[in-house]
Amino acid sequence: MDFELDYLKDEKNGDWEISTVEISENFAKLRNLFENNPDMLIVPGKYKRLTYKKDVIMSNTQMERRTHYTAIKKAKGNVLVAGLGLGMFIYNIMNKPEVKSITVIENSKEVIEMVGKYFKDCEKIKIINEDIFNYKSNIKFDFAFFDIWKDISFDNIKDFEILDEKFKKIPVKFFWSKSFLV
Ligand SMILES: C[S@@+](CC[C@H](N)C(=O)[O-])C[C@H]1O[C@@H](n2cnc3c(N)ncnc32)[C@H](O)[C@@H]1O
Numbered sequence: 001m002d003f004e005l006d007y008l009k010d011e012k013n014g015d016w017e018i019s020t021v022e023i024s025e026n027f028a029k030l031r032n033l034f035e036n037n038p039d040m041l042i043v044p045g046k047y048k049r050l051t052y053k054k055d056v057i058m059s060n061t062q063m064e065r066r067t068h069y070t071a072i073k074k075a076k077g078n079v080l081v082a083g084l085g086l087g088m089f090i091y092n093i094m095n096k097p098e099v100k101s102i103t104v105i106e107n108s109k110e111v112i113e114m115v116g117k118y119f120k121d122c123e124k125i126k127i128i129n130e131d132i133f134n135y136k137s138n139i140k141f142d143f144a145f146f147d148i149w150k151d152i153s154f155d156n157i158k159d160f161e162i163l164d165e166k167f168k169k170i171p172v173k174f175f176w177s178k179s180f181l182v
Helices: 025-033 062-074 088-093 109-119 156-166
Strands: 011-013 016-023 045-052 055-059 077-082 099-106 125-129 143-146 172-175
Touching (some): 011 109, 062 088, 062 172, 156 172
Parallel strands (some): 099 125
Antiparallel strands (some): 016 045
């Protein structure tokens, strides 16, 4: 797996921005003082970050990498992905021989403009500008990864339930952060 996201250039598009941030040792130490969960510890280094109106939507810190790991390993067949973000998930599954197709549903056209261009040569990938709660398809998906949330919050649970019901025909589904909450 490769979580460095070296393909991404820093860029702004409307209220959205991809930027590179450096987390210093001192900042990481201070931040980690208040963290009891080892999975959430911050490691000093350079990271890529996606923000909306300066609010962090995602980054490629170790915590985010861990939350993608199992879904990357399990993805196979026709894959549905909700949330393009920085493309970290699709970058890590697009060359898996057992992944036949990847359909990405992303509701921000700005995110698609910034990130979609890095995947345009991959014939397996189709990116659709749509809200996942409205998306309908005749494709027989084998696997789905839902990653539309910016925080690990109990408020996400109602979305998990709605999406689980809406996509009940998909045999294997992963919801980002669900293992921390339920
Ligand atoms: C945390 S990021 C996704 C990270 C991505 N899976 C990756 O690997 O880089 C969340 C993304 O979901 C998108 N999003 C949020 N709500 C959505 C919705 N209802 N339907 C589709 N996309 C949504 C956001 O615009 C954002 O790009």
